């Protein structure tokens with residue numbers, strides 16, 4: 001491996017452990033996210049995909065292991081350094097997390113107003129540029145409550161790229177969208193990645209959409225990496241669990257039933273809980 | 274029995290934990306206040322919204338409280354033939370006690386609960402989280418301006434309350450019950466001392482403003498991010514502020530009385 005900055009992975013995660021109370025979420029995960037590519041982290045709901053993004057963004061602290069983003073070990077940084085790093089990370093929250101008291105224009109302008117001293121004309125130009133990129137230049141005067149789910153996510157995306165970050169973290173960008181909006185977002189993720197020279201980290205459980213755009217996939221379940229590779233390789237890989245997940249089969253190594261006492265016993269014992 | 278003890282212990286622990294969180298929260302908020310010096314507009318906006326939220330209810334309540342004081346004071350004083358001092362009774366009650374205390378209680382119900390709900394909702398909808406990921410510190414951007422605005426607004430609102438209350442007492446005492454108007458004002462001027470009365474009232478309302486704003490922003494920030502969490506935060510804000518204000522009023526009055 002070369003030591004050159006530009007070819008070193010953008011994010012390196014080594015032996016990550018994380019728990020919430022007694023519930024273990026990550027049990028020694030190591031992965032690398034290259035520059036300029038779309039890397040997907042997939043797994044069933046509740047495996048900790050959102051948690052992983054928050055760990056990368058430094059909002060949560062790992063119990064063990066380290067996370068290195070662009071050469072900086074996230075959890076060793078002072079707050080001001082962490083904030084400097086975060087300015088180069090865009091994050092798209094699942095809910096969009098738009099500021100409800102600001103309109104679309106002001107939402108996208110928010111990071112620019114907070115972090116730059118640009119004149120109003122330039123801010124306007126930049127905001128319209130970002131809104132045009134997501135196709136919502138015409139919606140600039142709407143309030144977040146007037147947007148559909150897909151539009152809110154696109155506005156949030158425009159806001160995430162306002163400061164021209166080096167990477168974007170997407171949390172479930174395809175969840176709960178109709179097919180057309182889904183297609184719009186899928187192509188947007190790909191186009192932004194290639195046109196802006198970004199790196200994208202995409203966390204999702206939507207197999208077909210992710211397979212169609214991801215360059216590389218990590219599959220996680222129960223705190224461990226189950227499989228990794230290109231979408232093609234993972235689908236035809238050796239892991240039965242991975243095949244079940246990628247094909248979306250209801251039963252397999254992951255049982256259909258949540259662990260429960262014997263069905264018949266349960267029905268007979270009406271007295272007890 | 275054991276489970277009762279256990280539950281009691283658990284409750285005690287969680288109370289201490291949340292008190293600890295509240296104090297850490299306060300430290301970070303105080304630390305963040307400095308950043309408002311380069312962004313006074315954030316403060317002014319919050320001052321405006323806190324003030325406007327509460328002003329009408331404060332004025333109306335002040336008027337009624339003053340009118341009631343006018344009646345009650347008159348009924349007692351007239352027995353001693355001392356109804357000319359009505360002005361000083363009304364003014365002293367308002368400036369020393371009722372102004373700061375009732376204003377703080379109304380503030381908690383109107384502005385405090387609104388602050389808690391607003392911040393709690395920002396947390397629930399991940400607006401605070403996304404702000405952090407945009408490298409904007411929510412303590413500086415959201416918490417500190419609201420906290421300081423509450424502290425600054427409280428004495429102003431209490432002053433408005435007392436001023437309107439004095440007029441309310443005047444309407445009833447002078448306008449309705451026939452107390453001499455000249456002696457209403459002159460008795461008031463003669464008996465209200467700036468240091469003993471006005472200043473102690475201002476100190477009280479600054480303390481109340483501090484506590485009421487602290488409770489409100491903390492309850493919002495610490496809310497469980499669900500709809501029940503927000504509703505609990507707003508209720509807690511009103512209840513805790515009322516208890517804290519009444520208890521502190523007792524302590525402060527004791528201190529000022531003995532001094």
Ligand SMILES: Nc1ncnc2c1ncn2[C@@H]1O[C@H](COP(=O)(O)OP(=O)(O)O)[C@@H](O)[C@H]1O
Nearest residue numbers: 020023025043044045046047048049050051052
């Ligand atoms: N604030 C929290 N406190 C306690 N547990 C949480 C919290 N947030 C998430 N969890 C738990 O952590 C696990 C992983 O959550 P999450 O990262 O949101 O999963 P995913 O995004 O993969 O659906 C879940 O079991 C969830 O119940």
Ligand SMILES: [Mg+2]
Nearest residue numbers: 049050094172
């Ligand atoms: Mg999630």
